[in-house]
Amino acid sequence: MLTIEKYSFGVGDRFAHQAAAQLRAFQxxxxxxVDVTxxxxxxxxxxxFVGSEPQSVYDAAKVAVDKLGWDKPWHVDADHIQLATVEPFLPCSDFFTIDVADSIGKAASDSEVEGFVDRHGELIGTLELPGLSSPLNVTKDDVRRVAKQYLxxxxxxxxxxxxxxxxKGKDGVIAEVSMDETDSPQTPPELLIILAALADENVPVQTIAPKFTGRFNKGVDYVGDLPQFEREFNDDLAVIDHAVKAYGLPEVLKLSVHSGSDKFSLYPIIRESLKRTGAGVHLKTAGTxxxxxxxxxxxxxxxxLELAKEIYVYALQHVEELSAPYASVIDVDPKALPDEATVKAYSGTEFASAIRHVQSNPMFNPSMRQLLHVSFKVAAKAGTRYTDMLKANEDIVGKQVTENIYDRHLLPLFVG
Structure with a gap:
């Protein structure tokens, strides 16, 4: 079976021009x-939204890998696929994020639920697992409720x-199961029950993405209770370690944090947890x-600079339209968005400072950053004008991409 490496890190490239700049950060x-895939x-x-095809992601990555002589593993993720959308991804992907959010909460039949409860008496009672912050107390009604919600x-x-x-065969598929795009976080006992169910169905899941407590908005830092996240993350690591041994799931099984990118306050917690436990992690960065x-x-x-300003002005005039598909993962305050006249007067440094994720910079504007994060299709409408501009400014753009991934993400997450 094709297996995922211990540490892996997702990079998005909306317009397929930055694969080499991204790869330089991993080099x-x-x-x-430190090897991260x-x-x-x-x-x-x-x-x-962009008008591209899945093959373009593989093609851009392969060019970068060959150009830079990268001789370590790399993968292409068919991100959030379902049966209705998977076909174009099959020839060019080896990592598949299986999205089942639409089925969460749809009740399984009573016979299926009771069959699961009967098979898994080991889940009921007080479970004391190494690494847990406290024992898991699970009743038969708990198992029944979770099974009904997730089976x-x-x-x-x-x-x-x-x-x-x-x-593709087993040697062509790394399977991730995503359960994060739902309303309620999964508790560690719920995660254990879900993993037992996946084992019953013979799904060799290698990474699993639960929903954690708190806000994981796109492009900005985590909003929530850090000690609570730390407990949940560590308890989930303990549950995964137990589930691998108890249910024969792949030994490489690890947590996937669907971060929406830039969850800087979580990186020290994750880094210390990985160091303490020896666990792996997959971080999906989204579109920074x-x-x-x-x-x-x-x-x-x-x-x-003129094109960047035009994209923002258009986005400002279409905030609701652009935000709607991402309403659950952004918090844009319209009152905090600078008006057209203000942005048109910005220097290049001021515009960059407003959206570069450096929270200590007084110019940084998280609402402006989030709005632009979900406005990439505005650039797509500009077509070759936008992509030609990327080519013309390849060096300065690539420098931003490499520094962002290396300095703000990889170093604090894996080195400290």
Missing amino acids: KLAADG PVWNKSNREHT LAVKEASEIYKHLESA TWLEELIGLAEAGGDG
């Missing part, structure tokens, strides 16, 4: 003595996985690279 980290990801929704989602994951395996492109164009000045 720098490897030179520091890049996983290029792009969802069907993003392809639809259909697990069966959907199984159906999708079987389709993947039939198309597109923002680094805008930052680079702004810093370049001239036509690049």
